[in-house]
Amino acid sequence: MGEKKKKNKMKCMLMAIMVLQMLFSHVSSLHRTQFPSTFLFGAATSSYQIEGGYLEGNKSLSNWDVFTHMPGKILDGSNGDVADDHYHLYTEDVELLDYLGVNSYRFSISWARILPRGRFGEINLEGIAFYSNIIDALLLKGIQPFVTLNHFDFPYELEHRYGAWLSSEIQKDFAYFAEVCFNAFGDRVKFWTTFNEPNLLIKFSYMIGVFPPCRCSKPFGNCTSGDSAVEPYVVAHNVILSHATAVDVYRRKYQAKQGGSIGIVIATKWYEPLRNITEDYAAAQRALSFEAAWFLDPIINGDYPAEMRDIVGSNLPEFTPAEQRLLESKLDFIGINQYSSTYVRDCKYSSCQLDFYEGNALVFATDERDGVPIGKPTALSGIFVVPYGIEKVVMYMKQRYNNTPMYITENGYSQKGDSSTSMEEMVNDIERVEFIHDYLSYLSNAIRQGADVRGYFIWSLLDNFEWAFGYTIKFGLYYVDFDSQRRAPKLSAEWYKKFLNGSNLPKVKEDDAKLVCSSS
Numbered sequence: 001m002g003e004k005k006k007k008n009k010m011k012c013m014l015m016a017i018m019v020l021q022m023l024f025s026h027v028s029s030l031h032r033t034q035f036p037s038t039f040l041f042g043a044a045t046s047s048y049q050i051e052g053g054y055l056e057g058n059k060s061l062s063n064w065d066v067f068t069h070m071p072g073k074i075l076d077g078s079n080g081d082v083a084d085d086h087y088h089l090y091t092e093d094v095e096l097l098d099y100l101g102v103n104s105y106r107f108s109i110s111w112a113r114i115l116p117r118g119r120f121g122e123i124n125l126e127g128i129a130f131y132s133n134i135i136d137a138l139l140l141k142g143i144q145p146f147v148t149l150n151h152f153d154f155p156y157e158l159e160h161r162y163g164a165w166l167s168s169e170i171q172k173d174f175a176y177f178a179e180v181c182f183n184a185f186g187d188r189v190k191f192w193t194t195f196n197e198p199n200l201l202i203k204f205s206y207m208i209g210v211f212p213p214c215r216c217s218k219p220f221g222n223c224t225s226g227d228s229a230v231e232p233y234v235v236a237h238n239v240i241l242s243h244a245t246a247v248d249v250y251r252r253k254y255q256a257k258q259g260g261s262i263g264i265v266i267a268t269k270w271y272e273p274l275r276n277i278t279e280d281y282a283a284a285q286r287a288l289s290f291e292a293a294w295f296l297d298p299i300i301n302g303d304y305p306a307e308m309r310d311i312v313g314s315n316l317p318e319f320t321p322a323e324q325r326l327l328e329s330k331l332d333f334i335g336i337n338q339y340s341s342t343y344v345r346d347c348k349y350s351s352c353q354l355d356f357y358e359g360n361a362l363v364f365a366t367d368e369r370d371g372v373p374i375g376k377p378t379a380l381s382g383i384f385v386v387p388y389g390i391e392k393v394v395m396y397m398k399q400r401y402n403n404t405p406m407y408i409t410e411n412g413y414s415q416k417g418d419s420s421t422s423m424e425e426m427v428n429d430i431e432r433v434e435f436i437h438d439y440l441s442y443l444s445n446a447i448r449q450g451a452d453v454r455g456y457f458i459w460s461l462l463d464n465f466e467w468a469f470g471y472t473i474k475f476g477l478y479y480v481d482f483d484s485q486r487r488a489p490k491l492s493a494e495w496y497k498k499f500l501n502g503s504n505l506p507k508v509k510e511d512d513a514k515l516v517c518s519s520s
């Protein structure tokens with residue numbers, strides 16, 4: 001696109017927003033003041049999905065570097081070797097955040113960049129310097145770093161040496177990594193999370209076996225080894241104890257002098273009962289237990305939910321007295337990744353064909369009720385636009401965990417787009433604007449009802465490497481041309497900027513924006 005055409009496009013987007021503001025200022029509107037003044041508004045990314053530089057700066061290979069280089073694993077045959085080249089372009093990316101006017105940025109640290117050989121080798125000072133520079137650049141702009149210690153990627157050596165998360169050895173490695181990070185960055189980082197959505201990752205990696213290390217058993221998936229009925233619970237146990245060990249280190253040695261807080265991020269769908277019968281209400285509660293309480297109950301209340309013990313039986317590990325003492329370190333806040341909702345039907349008191357992903361909760365998940373989908377579809381199958389779900393999930397957490405502080409650590413909308421999709425099409429992301437507007441409205445309902453929600457991060461700052469979908473699915477507020485590595489704000493970026501700057505923003509309708517843009 002030429003410079004002039006680009007300017008016109010930008011003018012069109014800004015005009016679209018202005019005209020829509022005038023047209024709809026009388027209908028449901030959203031305003032920054034509906035959220036607490038100290039609220040963190042941000043955007044999120046993760047190391048493997050944006051950094052690239054996979055062989056630079058003395059970084060070692062991560063599990064995802066190894067996995068993406070195996071044939072047939074990623075939909076478009078791509079990998080994160082370069083991704084958004086954030087490794088070289090981070091200063092520009094901090095400018096993008098500053099342009100949006102966010103006051104926080106959620107990103108993750110590549111473990112293999114900091115400790116190429118885990119606890120079996122040296123600390124890589126080049127890796128420390130890279131994140132230190134990012135943190136300093138953010139703080140110069142008044143943007144709070146909100147740091148994830150582990151977002152799926154870790155040094156491959158740990159997988160090779162002892163089977164990574166399947167072994168309790170990993171607890172020592174994770175605690176060491178966490179401490180290296182607290183020590184190097186904790187003077188400036190006030191928000192830490194240990195893990196990003198381990199509940200979802202574990203099912204992909206050890207139940208259906210489509211993420212590394214690709215372990216599962218039949219009929220759950222097609223893997224060369226694994227045990228889908230056992231390993232997910234063993235791995236979760238090690239993740240929970242790794243979290244607890246890291247929090248314990250933070251509490252004992254760093255928190256008092258550094259003054260930060262630490263939590264964990266769990267991905268949570270909302271489960272809506274399919275039928276208005278007690279069995280389906282119980283099924284929805286059970287599904288939530290197997291999704292979120294699986295991790296949060298042990299961390300906050302000291303043990304797995306009773307209904308998990310009831311169904312999983314002896315395959316669910318027990319916490320020893322020493323482990324229970326460790327769990328007393330708990331957390332300071334819950335991070336919630338919320339995108340979608342699904343209907344569930346009971347399979348405990350009536351028989352169903354159990355789904356391999358949700359079936360362990362003895363529920364049948366379905367996207368439709370009487371032939372009507374639960375929400376508008378998105379580019380990701382199984383992910384629907386259901387704005388009320390975010391309010392329901394937050395109210396569930398508020399009630400179950402005694403209003404522990406919460407951050408929405410991810411929420412966002414995906415577009416389908418590969419190299420054949422035009423930039424024009426991608427930047428005119430009116431559906432994303434509508435999505436963010438509506439989810440924020442329902443989130444503000446929860447806050448009005450007393451939910452202690454303290455922040456909201458859009459996934460994602462940039463179009464990036466979307467795991468098994470490669471570059472075919474786009475979540476960015478910024479469009480990225482992966483050949484030139486140029487970034488361009490989408491309509492949603494301009495909208496978010498206006499919202500953060502205090503504009504009263506109406507609900508946007510697709511046709512209205514088209515009208516404005518085609519006439520300019």
Ligand SMILES: *[C@@H]1O[C@H](CO)[C@@H](O)[C@H](O)[C@H]1NC(C)=O
Pocket residue numbers: 057058126
């Ligand atoms: C990488 O690490 C090795 C030691 O493991 C060191 O000798 C070398 O100087 C490092 N390279 C760079 C570019 O820092």
Ligand SMILES: *[C@@H]1O[C@H](CO)[C@@H](O)[C@H](O)[C@H]1NC(C)=O
Pocket residue numbers: 222
């Ligand atoms: C399972 O995986 C093997 C080896 O990768 C492959 O040959 C076979 O076709 C797969 N089976 C199914 C049902 O996908």
Ligand SMILES: *[C@@H]1O[C@H](CO)[C@@H](O)[C@H](O)[C@H]1NC(C)=O
Pocket residue numbers: 276
């Ligand atoms: C559910 O059923 C009860 C009676 O069993 C009824 O009072 C209630 O209105 C129903 N709710 C919905 C949403 O249909």
Ligand SMILES: *[C@@H]1O[C@H](CO)[C@@H](O)[C@H](O)[C@H]1NC(C)=O
Pocket residue numbers: 500501502
């Ligand atoms: C919005 O942006 C303008 C221009 O940068 C600035 O002067 C104003 O203070 C901002 N308003 C709010 C509420 O942030």
